[in-house]
Amino acid sequence: MKVVKFGGSSLATGSQVQKVLDIIQADEDRRIVVVSAPGKRFDGDIKVTDLLKSYADQTIAGADTTEILMTILARYQEIAAHFLLEDDVIISQIKQQLIHLNRVHYPSFDHLYAAFMGHGELLNAQLIAAVMQKKGLPATFVSPAELGITVTGSPRSARLDQESYHAISNYQIDDSRLLIIPGFIAYTNDGYAATFSRGGSDITGAILARGFHADLYENFTDVSAIYTVNPKIVPHPQSISEMTYREMRELSYAGFAVFHDEAIIPVIEANIPINVKNTNDPQTPGTMIMPNHAVNPSNPVTGIANDNRFAALYLHRYLLNREVGFTLKILQILATYNVSYEHMPSGIDDMTIIFDKAQLTPEIKAHISHDIYATIAPDELEWLDDYAIIMIVGEGMQQHIGTFSKITAALSEAGINLPMINQGASQISTMIGVPVDRMNEAVHVIYHAVF
Incomplete structure (x- = not known):
């Protein structure tokens, strides 16, 4: 049995939905279908999830929401019309659910945003099930609540309650029917809507694959493969035919x-x-x-990822390596301001702490600097906001000596300095820091050195 997830671009229009139906019908093992909200139909278009956020914003502001509500409804009507369902009861049901959203009392604005934005998937799953039934396919809409998927934590960055797996595995599947399930949205034990974080429909698909003990999790998107590097930086890069879980994790983290x-x-x-x-x-x-264990790498490097979402804090103090508790004091300061770090390469007198910039405001940075000066009195402290990271990843790097020397030689020849190099203990990834304005050039150089 396969769990199949379709992204927003796959469900943006009626013609795209028809492709989805053809894919499902082409393989009888595709029984569990996870759907995203309708995505962009063309460059410059707005995703339904973003329209729902605007609906939430206007609701909070007490504005007239008639126009945004009708804009959202029109996206579903357009898909329904493609399958001659524009006057069907499903459109009336979608309209009533959209109207009901701004008549509910929510415990917080976060709960409100989660409910509004999660409805993109919830409504689309209902519509896709109705379309399939119109086409004679035995499809049933199933909500996360019916499956027993419950979550805890922040309403907009929910965490799965592990008991959900037991509930999912006990759900009685009718082998003659397709289950159409919304991604992204789930519910707390109190019955409030919550959403997973970025990539929420992917998370739902993975949860269901595990809960239903699937043989394969198929994730359909708008690219024919994962590429060795961002095609927007290096045109027509090689594709990756197979890779390991941990390679994917390393590369996803870095962009x-x-x-x-x-x-x-x-x-x-x-x-x-x-x-x-x-x-x-x-x-x-x-x-x-x-x-x-299932992958036999044919190349030392599998992929190159890059991201400029980082900032770094550089600290210098003589003999910092001999001071017991030095790092602990810094971590306690960061915890005071609810800031986590990404990496912390260090030397005998130096330390660089790398952060996701989304956590930092000028005020937080000023507080952290003040507390570090007061607590450990560094000889030098400097914030580096112009910071990008490139991750070179490959299971084969463990067996191939000299791969990184080839990379550094190419970067040196291009005149690109490396202010930070960090290799994980697994030896499958090497991270380098580069100035943001030379990131794309460095990616080019590395790609041509290793592929």
């Missing part, structure tokens, strides 16, 4: 857009293979993501 780095943890824990495929070209094999 690969196919998966949010947390999204595939449920299938990793269950050792379920993932197949990334293209809705617009479903016959192409795509990229298989598998357990470490």
